[in-house]
Amino acid sequence: MASPHVNAPRIAEGSPPELVVYDREQPCPYLPERVSRLPLRLPSRPLTGAELDQRLACGDRRQGFVLYRPRCPSCIACEPIRIPAREYVLSRREARILRRGDEKLTIVSGPPRVDRRRVEIYNLHKQGRNLRDGQPPIDAEGYRDFLVATCCDTFEFAFYYEKLLVGVSVIDRSDRAVSAVYTCYDPAYSTFSIGTYSILKQLELCRNEGLDYLYLGLYIEACSKMAYKSAFLPHERRIDGVWRRFEARKD
Template structure:
C-alpha cells in the first residue's frame, strides 16, 4: 500500500452548507492540512493561490455555481491613504501596535467575546470558548504573530509597546511576500475610532517597514455589505481566473 508523505498536501472537499455571506446560496470549500516541515512554504504558495488559513487548515471556496469570493491584497508600496484614512490615522495616533508571539491571554479573550457579542452575535464563532480561542491563536505550524493595540506609554517609542487597556488585536501570518491578516477584533464601544480600518492601515505600514509588498485581506464578496470595506484599500490586487489583477 502506498502512502502520501506528511509534507505532501492532500486536498478535500466539504459538503454543501449555507453561505454566510449571500442569503439563499450554498458554499463548499476545498481544504488541506498545514502541518510538517513544509507548512510555511505551502502556506505561502496556497495564500498566493487564494487560500486562507484557519489554525492548521488552509481553505478556499469551491462553490459550483458561484465565484463571488475574490481574494484581495493591498499593494503596499503604491498605497497612499485617502483623506478619510488620514483622519482615521490621526484619531488613533495615541495607539501603538506591538507584535508579539502568538500567546493567548484572558484579556484578549474578554475583548474577543465583547466583539463577537456586539458585532457577530449570529455568526459561526459566537459559541467559541476560551479553549477554542486559545487553539485559534496557538494552533499554527507557520510564522504567526499577534498584534496588540494599546494606548501609547511614555516609553513606547523605545520599547514598541503600549500601556493600559487593550483596544484591538490582530492574528497575523508573516509570509514571504506579505502580511496575511488572519483575524482581527477590537473594542466595539470605540466605534468613532474606526478600529477595523485602522489596524489594516497599521499593517500596511508594518509591511512597508518589513519590506513586504502585500497585505492580504482575505475575501471580498461582491454583493455582501459586510465585505465592502475591503474595496477602499487601493491600489489592490484581486485574484481572477487569469491571475492577480490590479485595481486602482
C-alpha cells in the same frame, strides 16, 4: 442522494503534502440561499515563507492549523483581495485614522496568545457587529484553535488604550507579504476605527520591511460586511485564477 464531497481524509498535491481533513457542502455563511464548499487542508509540517507565498497567491486562507480555498459548486463570488503595499497612498480619512491611533493607542507585537480579555474582546466584537450568525460565544479553547494555533509564521498586534487591551489583530508573515487573518476589537472603542487602523499599520510594516503585498482575505461584492475591503485602492482581486488590478481613487 449523498453529497459527492464527504468528510473523508485524503492527500492533496503540493509541497509539503496536505491532508484534506474536511470537505462537505454546507449553507454559505456570507450569501443567503447559496451553498459553499471549503475543503480544509492540513499541511504535513509548518510552511516556509516561500510556501506560504505560493498558497496566498493561489487564494488560500488560513484558520488555525488548516488552509482553505473556496470550491463552491455553483458560485464564484469569493474573490481573494490584496493591496500592493509599495504603491499604497493614504486617503485623507486614513491619514486622520492613522494619526489618531498613533497618538492614542499603543501596539505590542508578539506571538498570538489567549487569555480572558482576548476571548472577551472576540465575543464583544462578534456581538457588536452582528457577526455571530446564531453561533454561541467562543471560549478559550475555541479562540486558541482559531487564532493561536498555526501552520506558519504568525504574530499578533495587541492594541492598548491607557494600558487596557482594546483590540487584537492576528497576522501571518511570508517571504513577500503579510496576511491579515483576523481583527477584533471592543466596540466601546470604535471611535479609533481599530479595524482600519490595523490595516494601515500592517501596510506600514510591509513598507518598512520591503514586502510586496498585504492580503485581506476574501471579498464578496454582494456582502455588506466585506465592503470595507474594496475601499483600499489600488488593490488586486483574484478573478478566474488571475490577479486583476483595481485602480486608485481620485482623492
